[in-house]
Amino acid sequence: MSKVHINGITRDATLEEQAELDALQTAYINDAPNRKLNEIKKIRLQKLIETDFYALGDVTMSDAMKTYRQNMRDIPANHTDEEAYDALLARDSDGKLTHSVWSKP
C-alpha cells in the first residue's frame, strides 16, 4: 500500500488512489519497449548529425559511411523487439555503446 501526503499529513492511499498508482505502474512497465526505442532514436539522431557533413557537396562520402548511415535509418526496421533494443542500448564499463551498428567507419 502506497502512502500519500496531503497538506502536511501522510496517510495510506485510498483504494481509488492506490488503483491510480497501480495503473500508472502497469502502464509504465508495459511502455518499456517504446521508451527504449525512443532512447535509441535519440542516439541515432545524434550519430546522424555527427556525420551529416559528409553529405555536403564538396565532401565525398565513402561507401562505408553510406552503409553506416543507412544502417542507422534501418534500425527500427531491423531491430523490432525489446531484446534487440536492450542489445542496442548496451554499454561497456566506460559508458560506451557496444553494439556494432554504432561503430563509425
Added chain:
Amino acid sequence: MSSEIKADKWSPASGTSATIGDSGDTYTVPSGVTLNTSSATLTLPSSVITGQTAKTSLVDADKFLISDSAASGALKYVEKQYLPSGGLVPLAQVDSGGNVGSISLDFATSTYTNYIVIVDKMIPASSGAYIYMQFRDESGALTSSNYGFSARALAANNGAEDNGDGDGQTQVKLATGGISNGSNKLGMRMVMNVQDPYTSSVYTGFHGTYGFMANTGYANSGYFGGIYHDNDSVRGVKLYLNTGGNLNGRIKAYGVVDS
C-alpha cells in the same frame, strides 16, 4: 502607622537628584490619579517589553505603539492589518519527509488572484521517472482531460531538448527525460505562477521555470506553461510520478499581494 505628606513640590535636599523609597518598596498610583509625564523625560525599564507574555502569531486587531510624525510625535497605535507587508505572503507548505505516492498542497482562496508555487526538491525513489502535475479542487485532484501545456528544457552538456506538450491531457508532464534519484541532486525543482485558480468562472493559468538533474547525470533547465481549461475553483496542486512509484519532496505556496 500611616502618615501623609502634603507638599506642592518635591525637590532634592541637595544637588539635582533624589530617590523615592528603597529596593522592594511599592508605590501605588491609585485609580483616578493622573501622573502627567508628557513634558518630562521618562526612562522605562526594558522589562516593560521583555517582562510580558510572548505572542507567537498576530491577528489583524493586534496593536503596535507608534509616534505619529504627522501629529508632533503624538503616541498612537496602528493595527497589524494596516501594516505594510511584503508582496508575497507565505500561505502553506509541505515536506513529505519520505517517500510517498503523491504530494499535494492546497493554498488558493478568494484572497489572492496570483500565487507562486515553489518546488525546491522532488526526488523520485527510482531514477528515470518524471513528474505529473494535476490541480486540485475541494474534492481532490482534477483528472479530467482539460490540461493544455508545453514544456521545454535543454541539457547542460549538449543542449539536447527535453520537450513535453499536449492538449486535452489529464495531467501536465514535466522533466520527461527522466529524473535522477540522487538524494543530493534535488530531483526536479520549479517555480510556478498560478493565475486566478480560485475563481470558478475562469480557467486556471500556469507557467514557470523548472530544472532537474536527468538520470543521464546532466542538468536540464527550461520553462513550461499552460492552462487548465475548465471553470473550476482550483485549490492546490498534486505532484506524482509517471511510474506510479514513490517520490520525496517539498512544495511551498505564496499569495501575491495585488497592491
